Amino acid sequence: MSNKDQYKVHKEPFYQAQGKEVALYEAAYAARLPVMVKGPTGCGKSRFVEYMAWKLGKPLITVACNEDMTASDLVGRYLLDANGTRWLDGPLTTAARIGAICYLDEIVEARQDTTVVIHPLTDHRRTLPLDKKGELLEAHPDFQLVISYNPGYQNLMKDLKQSTKQRFTAFDFDYPGVKLETGIVAKETGTDEEMAAKLVKIGTTARNLKGHGLDEGISTRLLVYAATLIKGGVEPRDACRMALVRPITDDADIRETLDHAIDATFD
């Protein structure tokens, strides 16, 4: 029980809904359908999942996927100790046992031979074979699998397999509209709406340049960073250059255009 408790989201995370996603997620959860959250970096995918876990009162186990991750890192492994060997559940197994929402963040970062282990959990069987342990784990009725995925990567090798994609219901996220995003930045950081609106304006400038030398625009996350710096006393223009422009581009023309946008936005 305490194990379960440790994964609970205790405090309500601030989440600003963009549309009907909260109700739709609840419906998907009610049917225990696996969910895929698509969208560019820093647009609120993780925050959304965290919020839903809180709202549903379910534990949340998040795994940040990476290239070095193996199937054992998800499922579990034997460890050696003084008394011989001992099995340790991986995060996916733990989630399936205790009935948590298992969130595999940035799933495409993991190698494909790793991600196939989730397949049996995503169909009607809802099982997880622990081959080494000789156990066939039946998922707890509360268990749900959620993955996030950024289709903007534009890398064929990192694209999800069609056979994997077809196992999920999907939410298409994008950066929120101007008004919503302004509200998010203001509420999240405590800056005033006027300042937040200016930051969003600069964010929009960069997003307009997407495909013209920029692969991705400025994320909501970066806007939150800039606001945080400003709140901490950094001069707004400096904060913007540091948090919004420098991280996203080395192209001199783009940098100059965005720097100008900053100067034009603050008087």
Added chain:
Amino acid sequence: MAEAHTEYEHPLMKGYREQLGFGFPQVAQVFEDCMAEALSALSREGIDAYLEYARFLCKMGRGAEPVLIFLEEWPSVATTLGESALPALKAFIHKMYKSPNGKAIVPFLQSLAATARRLHSQEQMQDYMDLTLDFMGRTTGSIHGIHTTFASPGLPEFFQQTPFLLSQVSIAGLKNWVEYGIRNYHDHPDRQRDYFSLQSADSRAMMQRERSGTLLFDNERKLDMYLRGLWNVSDHFVPYSLKFDELRKPIPYYDKLGIRLPDVFDDRNGVTGIDRYRAVLAHVVGHKRWTTAIFADNMSPFQRMSAEFLEDSRVEYLAMRQYPGLRRIFLALHPVPAEDACDPEQESAVRHRLAMLSRAILDANHPYQNPDIIEFAQRFHALMEQSESSTQEMADLAVAFGARTRRQSDQLPKIHFQDTEIDYRDDNRQMWKFIEEGDEEEAFDQNRKVELEEEIKGLPPRHYPEWDYNSQTYRPDWASVYEALHPKGNAADIDRLLDKHSALAKRLKRMLDLLKPQDKVRIRYQEEGSELDLDVALRSLIDFKGGATPDPRINMSHKTSGRNIAVMLLLDLSESLNESVFAGMGGKPPNSQKVAGSSQTILELSQEAVSLLAWAVDKLGDPFAIGGFHSDTRHDVRYLHIKGYSEQWNDEVKGRLAAMKAAYSTRMGAAMRHGAHYLENQKAEKKLMLILTDGEPSDVDTNDERLLIEDTRQAVKELDTKGIYTYCISLDPKADEYVRDIFGKQYTVIDNIQRLPERLPELFMALTK
């Protein structure tokens, strides 16, 4: 192609040859090549004029060279400047011909194409020719007063340098530079030659001096980004020169063809040249966004001028509401007319009053005492605070201002101009409409270009469905795709292109080596593997003995070849590839063939890029095919086989690439479906279809623009379900409007086409690493 005419000649070509008349043998050799280019670039009348003038040059008595150069260069000049540039050019050459400067005709013609690309409008070309005539007149035969017997010593040298000079200075700068040379060396033939061939030190120093200022030509990409990024719009830029029209100083304006801007801006009052361009663009965008044309008919000229001043202030006010930082720039550039500068007894003070009002509106700290100025500035702000106001409200306010401040002396012919010109503002031609005015849509040149029929028929067609978004259904067997082998050219041409890019190839090679699958890759930190990893095992053992939890991942394994991708490159070979884009700045002016700033067409650049890509993929060993396509209605979609999966990257394939040509339209969906059936049969884990195109899907039998866009989008979806990842590389800087609809996020727009040869292979590597 050149050898083809010895045996058989197309009757059409024969006709053209006769039209030219008997020529020089050197001309006969290249004639067919020149005609091929001319036919794709010129209208029917244009062809006649072209041949007629070439005929004249033949008979001019200056040998074969002038004709040769003219035949070769004119089509590309005509695409840059428009066919209608010919009469002026003829007049100019005729003047040289009539003077002792006939020898300069050849160097003039030789530099013409490059010069035209730099100047890229007929107006600037005219400025250039006027300047040259002046130069000629002042340096010809003036030595020791002997009347026009000597040719200008500097002129031929000058022509050789113009393309370079124009890459360094604006046409106005060129004029100053020439002026200096003439003034100092008009009677020193040797020194004149040194000056105009850029040999002498003062010549170079003068050029450097004229270089000051921010050239539009160098900053188009930045300004394009400014429009897109800050205002979410895009438009063409058309330069004009300030120095040539000293009487009627041109001012910025915009119309269907684009935004007219000065070719150079110096820094002023702490505002950089680039920010001055931005100020003009912000003003113009302001009009485009917020001005609605009103009737001019019932307003007097003064009232109209006043309305323009106030409307200008309004759109700037609204622009500053979006970007408050603009105020600093406007304040620095807006003149501050002194209140007592104008004596209303002697001169008309209308402009003076309006400029003061405009300043007072912009600048809360304005120095003016005049109660009318103060009151109307307040009334302006009161209107704006409530809403966006409107053009009509500004006109009303202008009428009221006129009524209040009118003076008898306003009618005086002498108008006070000083400090009343606000040069980042446009001429406001878009603000007015006239009751009597018909819709004067420019009569569209219906003359379709003469087309050379290519004979490529072979296999029976394959039929593909097409998606009709109106009914949300497929039209079965709608498009007929004929596949044929691409004709062959000279493989050595491609090797030459690759040689030319050897430095780039070397760089790519280094990146390729990183991507290249090692035969066996060692994977460490495995719980299960084929071998014990001794290092890790020892470390684990030590941990274990020491009572810590050991890392169980003590094995390693081997994996072979990580790459398992099949690639298909689909080339859009439609007519538009012959046309082109001005470097970095959007769009296709109706006439322009070569990429500005270089002597290459998009087609040639694509050829280079594709060759480099093919070379790179070959090095990687991924299965790779290349196909080209174009279409002439749904009944005739051609798919040209360039390289198949089973073919090596060899001379056969290079030869086909070398012969790449562009014609007809772009029925992309059908071509993609056809390409896909090859790619589909590849046994690879990943399948990638790259599409290189410079425009949107379209065809001559389809009027509804959306139709083929929607069909292509549907084709992308179909391919996706077949496990084929499509990715579009667009060379159309204006592609955003449709390319995203079709390819979602799977596309890149390459604004700077000259970088295509390096960008294409880099993109491929980024996509597959």
